[in-house]
Amino acid sequence: MSSSTDLFAEPDTLPAQRFRARLARTLIADGEGFATRDAPRLPLTLEGVPGDRHAGHARPADSRVPWYPRGTPIRNARQLTLVAPDELDAIARRLGVPEVRPEWIGANLVVEGVGRLTWLPPGTRLHFPGGAALAVEGENAPCRHAGAAVARACPGVAGLDLAFVKAAAGLRGLVAWVERAGEIAAGTDVELRVPTQRLWRR
Template identity: 50%
Template sequence: MEIIGQQKITGKVGAVYTAAGESFTTQPVESLALTFEGIIGDRHAGFTRRAGGREPWYPRGTQMRNERQISILSLDELADIAADMGIADVRPEWIGGNLTIEGIPHLSMLPASTLLFFEGGVTLKVDFQNLPCRVAGSAIAENYPDREPDGLSLDFVKAAKRRRGLIAWVEIPGTIRAGEAVRARIPEQWIYNGALTE
């Protein structure tokens, strides 16, 4: 079994956003104030959340740990998604992004348990890739009234596979500001194939 050792890579925060109230979309802000529950005032904040379509192994509405406190995106990946969809732009706020990170290639491919250390003292822990869904696709379609909305929302699901960014939760709270440095500590990795051999 091949094991890839721990790695470190540095990038920076591009912009930060929050979803106030019940809106899925986010708005740009100067900084994000974080507690252990997530972004103060954001609709995804909380220690727990209710299970939905992403967790078919639980009855809908089951209370579970909230690993989806923060949505992290790459502008490069969003540009690739837009190109594949045949549209000019996919903006972070349209699909509920909380922050963009620049300088870390293939951001969405960072593995689970990657730690993101921010210059201001915050640490986020990556749970996994944020899987693309039609809800986000529909939010994009609202910005392209000349396109057929159902087609565009389905196009997003295909185009955004493995490029939809990451979901993370707060390990060390504090404040994240646009422009600050962020260091990714990527854990040791391997592919588990069930039948382990030495």
């Protein structure tokens, strides 16, 4: 493995990996706001989870993509949100609250058995029994909306909406889009396929 910045040197490379994890919970945001509720099974179409507030082939540009005018229709690569229990526990410890629950912050999938879930690279695929598959778009950057939801669930702790943004950095989970339609269910295994990673430098 080379760490040289020479233009013609081989880039730092990590080989592709495959491993299994567990889909602990499946949730849907089909009410007011972005909070989710448990659903034992979720149908997946190429637009996402039918009835979920984040479903659709396109979505309006927002503050996460400031290079487009606000409201511009763009491809929806944020159809589902994935979180990990150990990362939510770490956020709670940083905030000094008893817990941070997936449904408070709009998570669709709770995945167990993946160390540093949030750090999985874009392009990682999740393959579920029956054939459904998701493609990871990237890290879900924490925002004040999720922080406000945590604050509402933990009254009496001042400043949680702002504190959440810092406490959840690198721990907030991932966003993904449906690559192959199907149905997924809580309590089943999932195969993760992490692509070869090369450290790009200019």
